[in-house]
Structures are given as C-alpha cells and as structure tokens.
Amino acid sequence: MYQLRNSKSRNTVCLFTDFDSNTNMSSQFTENSEMFVSGNTVLDMKSMDSKSNGALAWSSKTNFTCKSALIQNFSFPSSEIPCDAKLVEKSFETDINLNFQNLSVMGLRILLLKVAGFNVLMTLRLWSN
Structure with a gap:
C-alpha cells in the first residue's frame, strides 16, 4: 500500500x-x-x-x-x-548507489572512446610518415 x-x-x-x-x-x-x-x-x-x-x-x-x-x-x-x-508514508527517493554506478559507467565509456580515438590518431600519424 x-x-x-x-x-x-x-x-x-x-x-x-x-x-x-x-x-x-x-x-x-x-x-x-x-x-x-x-x-x-x-x-x-x-x-x-x-x-x-x-x-x-x-x-x-x-x-x-x-x-x-x-x-x-x-x-x-x-x-x-x-x-x-x-x-504507508514512505518517501520515494532515488538510490544514490545506482546513480553513482550509472555515472561511473558513463565515465568509463567516455574514457574508452578517448583512448580508442587517440590510438586511431597515432596509428594514422605513423602511417603517414
């Protein structure tokens, strides 16, 4: 209830x-x-x-x-x-741990994209020389 x-x-x-x-x-x-x-x-x-x-x-x-x-x-x-x-009277609040986990996953995805982009740029630079 x-x-x-x-x-x-x-x-x-x-x-x-x-x-x-x-x-x-x-x-x-x-x-x-x-x-x-x-x-x-x-x-x-x-x-x-x-x-x-x-x-x-x-x-x-x-x-x-x-x-x-x-x-x-x-x-x-x-x-x-x-x-x-x-x-009956419970407050509906978001779970702090769940929010932290979501932010962590987003941060790791951004880091992965930056690393992959850096690797592609360095590979292209090597091939151009």
Missing part, C-alpha cells in the same frame, strides 16, 4: 498492490465521503513476466487515509488485513 500526498493541494492518492485475487474490491464514488475507489485491475508486467492485482483510491479530504479506504472498500476472505498501515 502506497500513499501519495500533494504538498500544494489536499489531494491524496492510495495505491493498493499485490493483494490476493480472492479479495473483493468495490468500485464506488460517494458524495458524502468525497472518495473514489477503483475496482480490481490486473497489471500485466511483461518485462518481468508476472501479473499483479492493483486498486486505486483518492480523495481531496484532509482526513483521508489509505487505511480507512482499505477497511471500507475491501472485503477479505480472512478477518485480518494483509498489510502494515504503519509503512
């Missing part, structure tokens, strides 16, 4: 992923709660050759939480909710 909040407005979006296909999700929009909940969607990730269940909920109310949307709209086969609502 992921919760995204817009810092400039009151909009909140919740993304529920990887839940059991036996879980029922009701698709609804109610005027009283000002909350929209999409139905189940199967996400087909061809690059990883897998499928995943997903659902979306959003609202512009300030007191909207993903946990309340989950409890109100999901009906689970068992009585317990299969997620930890304490882990």
Whole structure:
C-alpha cells in the first residue's frame, strides 16, 4: 500500500498492490465521503513476466487515509488485513548507489572512446610518415 500526498493541494492518492485475487474490491464514488475507489485491475508486467492485482483510491479530504479506504472498500476472505498501515508514508527517493554506478559507467565509456580515438590518431600519424 502506497500513499501519495500533494504538498500544494489536499489531494491524496492510495495505491493498493499485490493483494490476493480472492479479495473483493468495490468500485464506488460517494458524495458524502468525497472518495473514489477503483475496482480490481490486473497489471500485466511483461518485462518481468508476472501479473499483479492493483486498486486505486483518492480523495481531496484532509482526513483521508489509505487505511480507512482499505477497511471500507475491501472485503477479505480472512478477518485480518494483509498489510502494515504503519509503512504507508514512505518517501520515494532515488538510490544514490545506482546513480553513482550509472555515472561511473558513463565515465568509463567516455574514457574508452578517448583512448580508442587517440590510438586511431597515432596509428594514422605513423602511417603517414
């Protein structure tokens, strides 16, 4: 479960992923709660050759939480909710090590091109003499 909040407005979006296909999700929009909940969607990730269940909920109310949307709209086969609502607010940041590795690979490619170019120039200079 992921919760995204817009810092400039009151909009909140919740993304529920990887839940059991036996879980029922009701698709609804109610005027009283000002909350929209999409139905189940199967996400087909061809690059990883897998499928995943997903659902979306959003609202512009300030007191909207993903946990309340989950409890109100999901009906689970068992009585317990299969997620930890304490882990909802994580910041999405890029991995520093991954960025460093990408920069290192680009630097090594540039160095390789410079060395190859220098070798070609020196070879041509030798042949011209």
